[in-house]
Amino acid sequence: MNVLISGASVAGITLAHWLRRHGYSVTVVERAPAVRPGGYKVDIRGAALKVIERMALLDAVRAARTDVRSGSVVDASGKRVASMDGDTFGGRRHDDAELLRGDLTGLLYEATRDGVTYLFDDSMAKLSEHADGVDVVFASGRTGTYDLIVGADGLHSNTRALAFGPAQQYVRDLGYYVSISTVPNHLGLDREELTYVGPGRTALTYSTAGETTAKAMFLFSSEPLSYDRHDRAAQQRLLADAYTGEGWEVPRLIEGAQAAPDLYFDSLSKVHMERWSTGRTVLIGDAAYCASPASGQGTSLALVGAYVLAGELASAAGDHAAGFAAYEREMRPFVNANQDLGPANIKRMVMRTKGQVRISMMMLALLNRMPGKERMMAKAIEPIHKAANAIALKEY
Ligand SMILES: Cc1cc2nc3c(=O)[nH]c(=O)nc-3n(C[C@H](O)[C@H](O)[C@H](O)COP(=O)(O)OP(=O)(O)OC[C@H]3O[C@@H](n4cnc5c(N)ncnc54)[C@H](O)[C@@H]3O)c2cc1C
Numbered sequence: 001m002n003v004l005i006s007g008a009s010v011a012g013i014t015l016a017h018w019l020r021r022h023g024y025s026v027t028v029v030e031r032a033p034a035v036r037p038g039g040y041k042v043d044i045r046g047a048a049l050k051v052i053e054r055m056a057l058l059d060a061v062r063a064a065r066t067d068v069r070s071g072s073v074v075d076a077s078g079k080r081v082a083s084m085d086g087d088t089f090g091g092r093r094h095d096d097a098e099l100l101r102g103d104l105t106g107l108l109y110e111a112t113r114d115g116v117t118y119l120f121d122d123s124m125a126k127l128s129e130h131a132d133g134v135d136v137v138f139a140s141g142r143t144g145t146y147d148l149i150v151g152a153d154g155l156h157s158n159t160r161a162l163a164f165g166p167a168q169q170y171v172r173d174l175g176y177y178v179s180i181s182t183v184p185n186h187l188g189l190d191r192e193e194l195t196y197v198g199p200g201r202t203a204l205t206y207s208t209a210g211e212t213t214a215k216a217m218f219l220f221s222s223e224p225l226s227y228d229r230h231d232r233a234a235q236q237r238l239l240a241d242a243y244t245g246e247g248w249e250v251p252r253l254i255e256g257a258q259a260a261p262d263l264y265f266d267s268l269s270k271v272h273m274e275r276w277s278t279g280r281t282v283l284i285g286d287a288a289y290c291a292s293p294a295s296g297q298g299t300s301l302a303l304v305g306a307y308v309l310a311g312e313l314a315s316a317a318g319d320h321a322a323g324f325a326a327y328e329r330e331m332r333p334f335v336n337a338n339q340d341l342g343p344a345n346i347k348r349m350v351m352r353t354k355g356q357v358r359i360s361m362m363m364l365a366l367l368n369r370m371p372g373k374e375r376m377m378a379k380a381i382e383p384i385h386k387a388a389n390a391i392a393l394k395e396y
Helices: 010-021 047-054 058-063 101-112 158-163 232-242 250-259 298-315 320-339 341-349 354-369 373-380 382-388
Strands: 002-006 025-030 041-044 070-074 080-085 097-100 117-120 124-130 133-138 143-146 148-151 171-183 192-198 201-206 214-221 264-271 281-283
Touching: 002 010, 002 133, 002 143, 010 025, 010 101, 010 298, 041 047, 041 101, 041 298, 047 058, 047 298, 058 097, 058 101, 080 354, 080 373, 097 101, 124 158, 133 148, 148 158, 158 281, 171 232, 171 250, 171 341, 192 354, 201 250, 214 232, 214 250, 232 250, 232 264, 264 341, 298 320, 320 341, 320 382, 341 382, 354 373, 373 382
Parallel strands: 002 025, 002 148, 025 117, 070 192, 148 281
Antiparallel strands: 041 097, 070 080, 124 133, 133 143, 171 214, 171 264, 192 201, 201 214
C-alpha cells in the first residue's frame, strides 16, 4: 500500500516509521523546507514512552532531555515564592522525558529518512478520491496517486480543510493565546524555569541543557483576536499590547520576543471531530484531536496515535475502513481523557483577577515552607499521569 502523509512533525514522522516497518510504501509532504528545528519543550509521558521504546529511541530521547533542574514561581520583584525540582514543576515522574520539540522531530526524522520519501517545500492542493485511490495535485504542480492519505499537519490542518471542511466546524478556542520565542538569556538561567503570574497573563522563561539562549513563553486570556496567522508583525503587536504595564522581567522578555527569529503565536485550541476518517483519508495528532498546549499531552497523543493507526492498518491487512475504525475505537477514550486536562490546567496557569493572583501567591508561599511539598505536588499532577497511561498499547 502506498500512503501519503501530510506533515513532517511528531505525528507524521512517527507514523512514517511504523508504516514502513509494517511494509507500506510511504511519502511525507511537508510545507516547510526542512523538519523544523528548535521549538519549545515538550513532554513524553506514559504510553508514549513505550512507543519511543519500541522505536528503539529511548536512549537517544534520554540523551536529548532538557535537563531543567528547577522551577520557581516569582513575584513582581523577582523573589522566588515557591521552588521545586524541574520534573515535579513540569508534571513529570519516573522516566517521563522533556525535550525540545525540534530535537524530538530531528531524532524521529533521522530514524526514518532511509526508506521514506520526503517532499519538502510542498503541500497538497487538491484531493480527488475514486474507487482505486486518491489523486493528489500538489501546490508545486506535481501529481500522484495514493491508496491512503493521512493528515498529520497540525491544528490548522490542510488535510482536514480539504477532506472534512472548514476549521470552524472542528476547532474550539479556549479563550487564551500562547506565544513562545527564543530570547537572549539575560537572567543567566542555567537549566531553570521561572514563572510570573499577573492577572489574566502569565509569562515564563527557561533555559535548557546545551542552549546559550532562553525561551520566553506567554499565556494570556483574551476575547477572540482577529489577525492574519502569517503576519508576524501583527502578532508581535498583539503580544506587546497584552502585556503592557506588566511587572517583573516581562518588558525585557517582550522586547526579546519582538526581536525573535522564531515567534510562535496562536490561540489555545482543542479539535473535536465525530470521525477522524472519511473514505481513504484519516487524521492523526493535533489535526484530529489537538488537546491544546495546556494539556501538556499533545506530543504524547501524536506519538501514540501514529503507533496505533499504523498497527491497526497493518492488522486489517488491506481493509483500510476496518483499520480506521479500529484506530478510532482504540484511541477515543485515550484522547478524551487527555483532552479533558487542558481546560483544568489553564485555569491553574492563568489567574483571572488580581485577587486570585494574591491568594495563589499566598498558597504557594505556604506550600513552599511545608515539609514534603514535592509529595503534595506529585499528588496534584496525578491526573496527567492517569491520562498519559489511559491506553493499553497492543503489540502489533
Ligand atoms: C507553545 C506550545 C507548547 C507546547 N507544550 C507541550 C508540552 O509541554 N507537552 C506536549 O506534549 N505537547 C506540547 N505542545 C503540543 C505539541 O507541540 C503538539 O501537540 C504536537 O507537536 C502535535 O504534533 P503534530 O505532529 O500532530 O502537529 P505539529 O507538530 O503541529 O506538526 C504539523 C506539521 O505539519 C506541517 N504542515 C502544516 N501545514 C501543512 C501543509 N499544508 N502541508 C504540509 N505540511 C504542513 C507543519 O509545518 C508541521 O511540520 C505544545 C505546543 C505549543 C504550541
